[in-house]
Amino acid sequence: MNVFVPESAFDDQRAPIYFAVNNSGWKASYLRASVTDGTAYDSSTSNVGAALKAGYVFADIANRSRGLVGADGTAPGKAPAAVVDAKAAVRYLRLNDATMPGSAERIVINGTSGGGALVSILGASGNSGEYDPYLAAIGAAGIDAKGRSTLRDDVFAVNAYCPITDLGNADAAYEWLYTALATRDTTGSNPSPEDAAAIAAQFPAYERSLGLRNPDGSRLTAANMLDTIKKEVVRSAETYLKADPAHTIPPLGGTFDITSGGLGGTPTTKSYVNDWIDVDNATDTVRSVDMTKYLAFVATQATLKTTPAFDAVGVNGNTTSGTETDLFGPPTQKYMNYTEYSWNHNDVAGDGSGLDDTGLTWDQYTAEQSTTVDDQVHLINPMDFVGTSADTAPNWYVRHGTRDRDTAFTVSLNLDRALAADKQVKDLNYQLAWIQPHAGNYDVPEAMAWIAKVVRKAGDPLASGRRG
Numbered sequence: 066m067n068v069f070v071p072e073s074a075f076d077d078q079r080a081p082i083y084f085a086v087n088n089s090g091w092k093a094s095y096l097r098a099s100v101t102d103g104t105a106y107d108s109s110t111s112n113v114g115a116a117l118k119a120g121y122v123f124a125d126i127a128n129r130s131r132g133l134v135g136a137d138g139t140a141p142g143k144a145p146a147a148v149v150d151a152k153a154a155v156r157y158l159r160l161n162d163a164t165m166p167g168s169a170e171r172i173v174i175n176g177t178s179g180g181g182a183l184v185s186i187l188g189a190s191g192n193s194g195e196y197d198p199y200l201a202a203i204g205a206a207g208i209d210a211k212g213r214s215t216l217r218d219d220v221f222a223v224n225a226y227c228p229i230t231d232l233g234n235a236d237a238a239y240e241w242l243y244t245a246l247a248t249r250d251t252t253g254s255n256p257s258p259e260d261a262a263a264i265a266a267q268f269p270a271y272e273r274s275l276g277l278r279n280p281d282g283s284r285l286t287a288a289n290m291l292d293t294i295k296k297e298v299v300r301s302a303e304t305y306l307k308a309d310p311a312h313t314i315p316p317l318g319g320t321f322d323i324t325s326g327g328l329g330g331t332p333t334t335k336s337y338v339n340d341w342i343d344v345d346n347a348t349d350t351v352r353s354v355d356m357t358k359y360l361a362f363v364a365t366q367a368t369l370k371t372t373p374a375f376d377a378v379g380v381n382g383n384t385t386s387g388t389e390t391d392l393f394g395p396p397t398q399k400y401m402n403y404t405e406y407s408w409n410h411n412d413v414a415g416d417g418s419g420l421d422d423t424g425l426t427w428d429q430y431t432a433e434q435s436t437t438v439d440d441q442v443h444l445i446n447p448m449d450f451v452g453t454s455a456d457t458a459p460n461w462y463v464r465h466g467t468r469d470r471d472t473a474f475t476v477s478l479n480l481d482r483a484l485a486a487d488k489q490v491k492d493l494n495y496q497l498a499w500i501q502p503h504a505g506n507y508d509v510p511e512a513m514a515w516i517a518k519v520v521r522k523a524g525d526p527l528a529s530g531r532r533g
Contacts, residue, residue, distance in 0.1 A: 066096075066127070068125075069100040069123040071118075075166055077120065078166060078167065078527065079168050079171075079526055080120050080122055080168060080171070081119075081122070081168065081221070081520050082121065082122045082124055082158060082173070083124065084126060084154070084158075084173060085099065085123070085125055085174075085175045086128065087126070088178070088180040089177070090131075090229070091179035091182065092131055093130040094126075096127040098125065099123065099125050100113060109509060111506075112509050115509050115513045119516075122166055126150075126151060128147045128154075129141055129146040129147060130179075131391045131392040132391070140397075143393065144392050144393055144442070145196070147183055148183065148187060151183060151184075152205070153200060153205035155218040156216045159216050159218075160207065170221065170526035171520060171526050173221060173223075173520075174187055174222070175224040175506075176226070177225075177226040178226070180505075181225040181463075181505065182229045184225050185223065186446065187223075188220055188222075188225075188457065189457050190444075190455045191217070191218060191219025192219050192456045193450060193455040195444060197214050219457075221458060221520075221523070222458055222459075222460035222516060225461070225463045225464070226464050226465075226507075227466060227477070227504070228465075228472075229375075229389075229471065229472050230447060230476060231447075232403065233446060234268075234271050235472055235476060236264050236375050236404055236406065236407070237271055237406075238476055239370065239473045240264040241269075241475075242360070242473040242474065242475060245265070246291070246360055249261060249364075251357075251361050251364075254368055257381065260372045260380075260406075260410070263406065264372065264373060267405075269286070269287035272285065275483070278486065293478065294356070297497045299354060300496065301467050301496060302314060302342060304499070305499035307349045314346065317340065318339065320339060321336065321337045322336050323336075323366075323468075337366075340358050341359040362468070363467075364470055366470060367471075370471070371383075373406065373407055375389050375404075376388060376407040377390065379412070379413045379419055380412065381410075382412060383413070384416070386400055389403075392445075393441050393442070394418065394438060401418045402418045403439075403441065405427040408420065409426055409427055447480060457489045458490075461493050461494065462516070463481060463484075463493075463495045464495075464498045464501070465478075466497070466500070466504065468500055468502055469501065469504075477497075
C-alpha cells in the first residue's frame with residue numbers, strides 16, 4: 066500500500082481517505098505510485114488530481130488475485146485473496162488512524178471492472194467473521210491469538226465502475242441477456258448455441274430467487290428485466306440531455322461518432338447508425354427505445370464474449386486461462402470450474418476439475434465438506450452479504466456504461482436493487498452511464514461532488530467515537 070498525503074491534509078485527521086484498487090479482470094495488482102511529487106493533475110478528468118485537490122489522503126492498494134505465480138510455482142492469489150488483502154489494508158489504516166493524516170472512518174473505495182467488483186464485495190461484507198481465518202493466515206492487523214477480530218474493516222463509501230461481480234451467476238445473466246432477443250445470432254457471435262441456450266435457461270430461477278423489487282414496488286424478474294433495463298437506458302439518456310444544453314443525441318438514422326483510444330495511443334473514431342433510440346432534443350426526452358436493436362448496438366462495440374463468458378476454461382476443449390476460471394480452486398491447481406454448467410460440461414481430461422475427472426456432479430462435489438470452490442464464489446459475491454448482518458457501507462455510487470458488453474446489465478442492476486432494500490444504505494447513486502464503454506472514472510467531477518456531499522452529510526468523524 067502506498068499512501069500519499071497532500072499538504073493540506075498533513076495535520077488533518079478528519080480528511081477522507083480515497084482508497085483505490087487497481088485490478089482489471091480480477092487479476093492481481095501490483096504496487097502503484099499514482100502520485101508523483103511536483104506533477105500536475107487535471108482534476109476535471111483525473112480522480113487522482115481531484116482527490117488531492119479536495120484534500121483527501123490517497124491510498125493505492127495492491128493485492129493478490131488470479132495470474133499471480135508464487136516462488137514455489139503455486140497460485141497464491143486464489144479467491145478470496147483479493148478481498149482478504151483489501152480488508153487487511155483497511156484494518157491497517159484503522160490500526161494507525163490516530164497517528165496518520167486522514168480518517169479511517171471516511172474511507173472511500175474506488176475501483177473499475179474487476180476492481181469495481183472488489184470494492185463492491187469489500188463494501189458489502191464489512192466486519193463479516195467469515196473472513197477472519199483468512200485474515201489470520203496472512204497476519205492481518207486486528208486478529209488476536211485466538212483468531213478473533215479486534216479491528217473493523219467496514220468502509221464509508223463505495224465508488225464502483227462496471228463491477229464484474231456475482232461471478233457464480235454471471236454466465237447465466239450474460240447468456241440470457243444476449244439470447245433473449247437473439248443478439249448473439251444477429252451479430253454473428255453465437256459459436257455454441259446449445260450451450261448458450263442451456264446456460265440462459267438458468268437465469269429466470271436465479272433472478273426470482275433474489276426477491277428483488279423495482280422502485281415502483283414490482284418484483285424484479287426475468288419477465289420484466291428487459292423492460293427494467295429499457296427504463297434505465299431512458300433515464301441515462303435523459304440525464305445526459307438535461308445535464309448540459311449542448312448535449313444532444315443523434316436522430317434516428319443519424320450516427321453516433323464514438324472516439325476511443327488515446328492515453329498514449331492514437332485515438333480512433335467510429336460511426337454507428339442510430340437505429341434504436343428516438344429522442345426529442347428540444348424537450349430532453351426519449352420517445353422510444355428498441356431493445357432488440359439496442360442490444361445489437363452494444364454487441365457491435367466489441368465482440369460478445371465466449372460461451373460461457375466467465376467460466377469457460379475446461380469447456381469445449383478450452384485450456385487457455387482467458388476467463389476468471391483460474392481465480393478458483395486450490396493454489397496447487399491451475400484452475401477449477403466454479404459454475405454448475407461448466408463443471409458438469411468440463412471435457413478437458415486430467416485438469417482436476419469437473420464431472421469427468423472427479424466422477425461427481427457439481428451438486429455432489431459441493432456437498433462435500435472438504436470442497437472450497439463454492440465458498441470461494443460466495444466470499445467474493447456482494448449479493449451474498451448485502452442485507453445480512455455484515456456492516457454494508459452506507460454510501461454507494463455505481464456506474465455501468467450503456468455500451469459496455471463485458472458483463473450483463475442485470476449484474477449491476479441487481480446490485481442496485483439489493484442495496485436499495487438494505488436499511489444500512491443511506492445514499493445510493495446508481496446509473497447506466499450514457500454511451501460509456503467498459504471503463505471507469507469518466508465522470509470525475511460528478512463522482513467527486515457526490516463524495517463531498519456524503520462526507521459533508523456524515524459530519525465530523527472525530528465525533529463518532531469509533532476511531533481505532
